[in-house]
Amino acid sequence: MPPTSTDQTGAGPTFTRSIAITVRQPSKLRNLELFLLLVALGIAGTAIALVQLGVNGSIDVGVLIQAGALGMLALGMHVALRVVARDADPFILPIATTLNGLGIAMIYRIDLARGDSGWESLGVRQMVWTGLAMIIALGVLILIRNHRVLARYRYVAMLVGIVLLLLPMLPGIGLTLNGARLWIQLGSFTFQPGEIAKIALAVFFAGYLVTARDSLSLVGRRVLGLQLPRARDLGPILIIWVVAMAVLIFQRDLGTSLLYFGLFVVMIYVSTGRLSWVLIGLGLFLGGAAIASRTLTYVEGRFAAWLDSFNPEVYDAQGGSYQLVQGLFGMAQGGLIGSGLGQGSPTITPLAESDYIIASMGEELGLVGLFAILGLYLLFVARGFRIGFNGTDDFGRLLAVGLSFVVVLQVFVVVGGVTRVIPLTGLTTPFLAAGGSALVANWIIAALLLRLSDEVRHQPRLVVDE
Amino acid sequence: MNKELRRVSIVALAMFLALFVSTSVIQVFAVDELRADGRNARTLYESYSAERGPILVDGTPIAESVPVDDEYEFLRTYTQPELYAAITGYFTLNQGNTGIEGELNDFLSGTANEQFLDQLGALVTGQNPRGAAVELTVDPVIQQAAWDALGAQQGSVVVLEPATGRILAMVSKPTYDPNRLAAHDTQAVLAAYEELINNPDDPLVNRAIAGDLYFPGSVFKVLMAATAIDSGEFTPESTFPNPPRLQLPNSSSEIGNSEGGTCGGGETVSIADALRLSCNIPFAELGLALGEDTISEYAEAFGFGTRVEIPMRAAASTFPEGLDDAQLMLSSFGQYDVRVTPLQIAMISAAIANGGNLMQPTLVERIIAPDLSIVREDDPVLFSQPISRETAATMTRLMTEGVANGAASNASIEGVAVAGKTGTAENGGDAPYTLWFTGFAPADDPQVAIAVVVEDGGGFGQSAFGNRVAAPIAKQVLEAVLNR
Numbered sequence: 029m030p031p032t033s034t035d036q037t038g039a040g041p042t043f044t045r046s047i048a049i050t051v052r053q054p055s056k057l058r059n060l061e062l063f064l065l066l067v068a069l070g071i072a073g074t075a076i077a078l079v080q081l082g083v084n085g086s087i088d089v090g091v092l093i094q095a096g097a098l099g100m101l102a103l104g105m106h107v108a109l110r111v112v113a114r115d116a117d118p119f120i121l122p123i124a125t126t127l128n129g130l131g132i133a134m135i136y137r138i139d140l141a142r143g144d145s146g147w148e149s150l151g152v153r154q155m156v157w158t159g160l161a162m163i164i165a166l167g168v169l170i171l172i173r174n175h176r177v178l179a180r181y182r183y184v185a186m187l188v189g190i191v192l193l194l195l196p197m198l199p200g201i202g203l204t205l206n207g208a209r210l211w212i213q214l215g216s217f218t219f220q221p222g223e224i225a226k227i228a229l230a231v232f233f234a235g236y237l238v239t240a241r242d243s244l245s246l247v248g249r250r251v252l253g254l255q256l257p258r259a260r261d262l263g264p265i266l267i268i269w270v271v272a273m274a275v276l277i278f279q280r281d282l283g284t285s286l287l288y289f290g291l292f293v294v295m296i297y298v299s300t301g302r303l304s305w306v307l308i309g310l311g312l313f314l315g316g317a318a319i320a321s322r323t324l325t326y327v328e329g330r331f332a333a334w335l336d337s338f339n340p341e342v343y344d345a346q347g348g349s350y351q352l353v354q355g356l357f358g359m360a361q362g363g364l365i366g367s368g369l370g371q372g373s374p375t376i377t378p379l380a381e382s383d384y385i386i387a388s389m390g391e392e393l394g395l396v397g398l399f400a401i402l403g404l405y406l407l408f409v410a411r412g413f414r415i416g417f418n419g420t421d422d423f424g425r426l427l428a429v430g431l432s433f434v435v436v437l438q439v440f441v442v443v444g445g446v447t448r449v450i451p452l453t454g455l456t457t458p459f460l461a462a463g464g465s466a467l468v469a470n471w472i473i474a475a476l477l478l479r480l481s482d483e484v485r486h487q488p489r490l491v492v493d494e
Numbered sequence: 495m496n497k498e499l500r501r502v503s504i505v506a507l508a509m510f511l512a513l514f515v516s517t518s519v520i521q522v523f524a525v526d527e528l529r530a531d532g533r534n535a536r537t538l539y540e541s542y543s544a545e546r547g548p549i550l551v552d553g554t555p556i557a558e559s560v561p562v563d564d565e566y567e568f569l570r571t572y573t574q575p576e577l578y579a580a581i582t583g584y585f586t587l588n589q590g591n592t593g594i595e596g597e598l599n600d601f602l603s604g605t606a607n608e609q610f611l612d613q614l615g616a617l618v619t620g621q622n623p624r625g626a627a628v629e630l631t632v633d634p635v636i637q638q639a640a641w642d643a644l645g646a647q648q649g650s651v652v653v654l655e656p657a658t659g660r661i662l663a664m665v666s667k668p669t670y671d672p673n674r675l676a677a678h679d680t681q682a683v684l685a686a687y688e689e690l691i692n693n694p695d696d697p698l699v700n701r702a703i704a705g706d707l708y709f710p711g712s713v714f715k716v717l718m719a720a721t722a723i724d725s726g727e728f729t730p731e732s733t734f735p736n737p738p739r740l741q742l743p744n745s746s747s748e749i750g751n752s753e754g755g756t757c758g759g760g761e762t763v764s765i766a767d768a769l770r771l772s773c774n775i776p777f778a779e780l781g782l783a784l785g786e787d788t789i790s791e792y793a794e795a796f797g798f799g800t801r802v803e804i805p806m807r808a809a810a811s812t813f814p815e816g817l818d819d820a821q822l823m824l825s826s827f828g829q830y831d832v833r834v835t836p837l838q839i840a841m842i843s844a845a846i847a848n849g850g851n852l853m854q855p856t857l858v859e860r861i862i863a864p865d866l867s868i869v870r871e872d873d874p875v876l877f878s879q880p881i882s883r884e885t886a887a888t889m890t891r892l893m894t895e896g897v898a899n900g901a902a903s904n905a906s907i908e909g910v911a912v913a914g915k916t917g918t919a920e921n922g923g924d925a926p927y928t929l930w931f932t933g934f935a936p937a938d939d940p941q942v943a944i945a946v947v948v949e950d951g952g953g954f955g956q957s958a959f960g961n962r963v964a965a966p967i968a969k970q971v972l973e974a975v976l977n978r
Contacts, residue, residue: 297501297502298495301495356520356524359517359520360521361534362521363522376535376536390517395521402514409506413503416499425499436510
């Protein structure tokens with residue numbers, strides 16, 4: 029920790045000075061957070077107003093008041109942090125708020141273009157879900173005062189995760205949308221349990237790996253310079269592989285299976301330091317994906333659309349590259365500085381409010397806007413990794429890395445899919461895209477990272493370690 | 495654990511870098527290629543959402559792009575749609591453009607080469623692209639007078655300024671409302687277009703310059719008389735035999751003069767009298783004497799056979815080729831297969847009015863960029879010199895007689911010498927006549943040359959003639975000009 033300007037007297041021993049820093053730190057952090065949060069709310073409010081001006085040419089105060097209520101909720105979260113997690117990272121809440129606010133503005137903009145209103149309006153739903161997600165995140169912060177409790181429930185978490193993942197496959201409540209069976213439906217209420225499952229699985233991985241890593245990393249035969257694990261240590265990873273493949277095959281969702289698998293591989297690598305696990309993991313996934321791409325027509329179609337997007341046959345094919353190409357057209361139209369909010373034509377692209385919200389952003393905010401959004405994600409992830417570097421307990425560090433990497437993977441899979449880095453798969457852009465389950469899940473991730481970061485700062489190690 | 499974490503961080507950073515690169519490629523480097531793709535509807539929207547330049551008459555927009563709240567951003571709106579439809583044409587989203595809207599589309603949309611630097615400037619300053627304004631030569635007072643004078647008749651009125659070729663009025667009836675075709679509701683536009691294109695009266699056709707063309711009938715005698723005099727072989731006093739009926743060579747058909755009987759009294763009749771009284775037989779004899787080649791030569795000098803660009807390309811008026819004597823004699827008073835546009839007939843009068851110098855007709859005064867700099871402004875251009883100054887002076891005298899004491903009497907205006915010629919063209923069988931007037935005024939200092947055509951016998955079938963229907967229309971327009 030660098031000394032602050034108030035400590036320039038040079039008097040007194042190092043020890044005392046450091047104590048002074050840690051005492052003063054919390055309120056400084058929270059004040060910084062408050063300032064950033066106000067900036068975030070300003071950005072979100074301005075974006076919504078610009079959307080109204082761009083599409084309607086007038087301001088609708090009602091919507092701004094609703095958005096303002098959400099802003100109050102975010103401020104409420106800040107106040108709660110001052111009480112329950114005074115040392116929490118000051119960047120996480122403002123970043124999540126900015127992205128969530130920009131997302132609401134863009135979804136609302138697409139509603140306006142389509143003429144949707146009331147409960148039909150995705151923007152209204154997104155705002156309601158945002159409120160719900162923030163309240164749940166607040167609950168997580170208040171209920172989980174010590175994250176180590178979570179490590180104890182690791183097998184419960186695994187069970188919960190797998191059940192949630194497989195829930196949509198139950199007849200009766202399972203719902204297939206856009207070809208993927210990822211939703212459950214109870215009455216008019218739909219939910220994507222897989223979104224929550226990824227958190228449960230991250231908790232399980234962190235808890236399991238912290239206890240099992242010695243046997244995973246030290247025991248086993250060496251073959252060709254690689255330390256191969258024992259068969260019985262392979263058990264859990266095989267279970268996860270089977271689950272991921274089941275998701276891929278039965279729920280027809282390449283992105284989600286990639287997410288789980290990538291998460292597990294990264295966490296096992298960080299905890300054991302064994303490259304063999306990464307290679308085994310990658311090999312299993314790529315092998316599975318290769319077979320899938322040959323045998324499952326929808327995966328095959330995605331690959332064709334990715335590699336040969338502009339081929340008229342692929343473009344016109346059912347499930348072809350029409351959406352991908354229209355998204356690219358939109359982004360190209362936006363160019364460097366974008367058309368301005370409400371000034372483009374993002375609705376030409378199907379799913380402009382969810383899977384393709386990043387293309388909508390690119391069209392109206394331009395490359396500049398996309399860089400800013402990607403920059404915010406990068407900062408968010410960096411704050412999560414920082415916990416991984418500076419945390420004191422391995423479970424917390426591993427969980428923070430896992431949760432951060434969930435965000436990395438989601439951003440990469442979605443934005444990479446839209447921009448033709450990888451084949452297109454359906455994942456949600458964290459905080460931005462329309463979708464209640466994802467919003468709840470990502471706010472829970474934010475809450476857990478806030479909780480974990482609070483623990484980091486509390487450690488006395490920081491005090492002596494100048 | 496930190497070593498692994500660092501590596502994972504690098505992987506994460508690399509993943510983000512890939513995204514920074516991919517978005518940059520799409521939004522900066524591949525932009526041109528993606529925008530040029532035919533499947534890119536946004537490019538189409540953008541071309542319509544550029545603020546299209548207005549079409550101006552005397553500084554007032556008659557066609558302008560009005561901001562609207564849809565994906566096209568601007569709606570092309572015509573303030574006096576029917577009055578100017580023949581000139582403006584229509585601007586549609588994807589059904590093509592006509593008239594000035596079509597011909598000067600590059601300027602109006604701002605994509606003309608002359609406007610390249612402006613486009614570049616707009617790109618740098620981030621302004622919305624805007625098209626140039628097209629200022630027309632049309633005089634709103636004369637245009638309105640021509641519109642009113644033609645009334646409910648089908649036909650056309652063209653008014654030229656002889657000294658410059660500027661088109662002061664161009665009316666075609668029946669017409670249409672271009673706003674119906676400029677709408678953004680594609681279904682409604684298609685329905686309107688279907689209705690207009692299937693209308694037997696062809697409201698979409700600008701009769702002044704296009705369509706099926708007309709038989710000129712007796713107004714062609716102006717060209718014949720000018721040819722005869724300018725050729726040097728004849729004078730206005732040259733005489734021809736004056737029978738009441740004439741059998742065509744190698745044919746059983748007979749021709750007569752429109753009033754029946756001889757052309758005035760006497761055994762012979764002069765060209766001057768034949769023109770004044772609009773007799774057919776003397777001109778048939780004159781045509782035979784001049785020969786097809788001479789007539790063709792003069793007709794081409796007056797503009798026949800040329801698709802005059804005003805800037806819309808007018809249909810070429812035609813004088814037929816390879817005629818036998820009977821056909822040549824019929825052609826000599828504007829029948830058989832002579833076909834003209836009203837613009838062509840106005841050009842003949844304009845050439846005579848301008849001392850034999852025929853000026854290139856045009857509708858465009860100037861083209862003005864959004865920053866008010868002038869993109870294009872043409873000086874008057876000489877189209878041709880079909881006849882000498884002397885011939886023109888003689889023709890002026892003869893045509894003035896025609897209005898003062900002849901067959902075009904209904905165009906006479908108190909206190910002003912009007913030069914003119916009427917025409918009553920037969921369309922074969924029982925078909926109603928086509929009624930004409932052409933001329934200019936004042937005869938001693940011509941300000942305007944005019945051509946009026948009324949279809950369908952002006953509602954009188956075969957009982958009306960040019961002096962009864964077309965000459966009063968011309969008179970009304972000329973009075974409006976003189977009272978400006």
